[in-house]
Amino acid sequence: MRPRTGPPDIGCARLDPGAGMLEQARRRPELDIEWILGDLGSMSWEREFDFVVMTGHAFQMLLGDDELRAALGAVRAALTDGGQFGFETRDLLTRAWESWTTETPVEVAAGAGASMRMTRQVRSVDGEIVVFTSTFGVPGGSAPGDSDSTLRFLGADRPDVFLAGAGPAVDERYGDRAGGPPGEGSPEIITVARRTPA
Known part of the structure; x- marks a missing residue:
């Protein structure tokens, strides 16, 4: 602001x-x-x-x-x-969550030449409300971590x-x-x- x-x-x-x-x-x-x-x-x-x-x-x-x-x-x-x-x-009409699967990872720059991999798995869709889990991890690194989210489209x-x-x-x-x-x-x-x- x-x-x-x-x-x-x-x-x-x-x-x-x-x-x-x-x-x-x-x-x-x-x-x-x-x-x-x-x-x-x-x-x-x-x-x-x-x-x-x-x-x-x-x-x-x-x-x-x-x-x-x-x-x-x-x-x-x-x-x-x-x-x-x-x-x-x-x-809402593009239904972006339909492409959020564990088979479609997203690579995110993590600084100093490192990267982080994120995948998303949809848990439920109820009208405008989408519940999903994001999994984050460093390729070849430690065990990934999960984060649950809910968004309105x-x-x-x-x-x-x-x-x-x-x-x-x-x-x-x-x-x-x-x-x-x-x-x-x-x-x-x-x-x-x-x-x-x-």
Whole structure:
């Protein structure tokens, strides 16, 4: 999140509920960022930021309608008038989870020339809700570790329904990370919304 005012040397704030993620992030002391452990429900910012972003498909971890509305309300409160909110979610219609199998590993760079292998195995699909297990390991290394996750996949029109209720109006919409147009077959719903005056 980028603050609205202050001298040029003031940086950003990162809010994250994962202590481990923040521990890793703090290893970059050259970044001018305030690292905050918590979630949107634990903060009460009012018109503090020009831009708020949810990265890494974090938007999909808002599983219930009430949870999603509360998060969007907190984002709107944190934005200045005209401030923007950016987020991405995988499009329900592309059914991305169907390619998540133990036979389709993903290689992730782990630094210093090392890599980590990740596989995902879907446990259940119930409408928009997908439960799966990710398995992480270093090729030829120690025993892999598992992490269980639950994500919500929204159809292309669904984010706008929740945004309309919370206040931010859609400014821009993309269908992939290269800035391609949204629509049938695009893997992502990438949205930039703007807080408009009440």
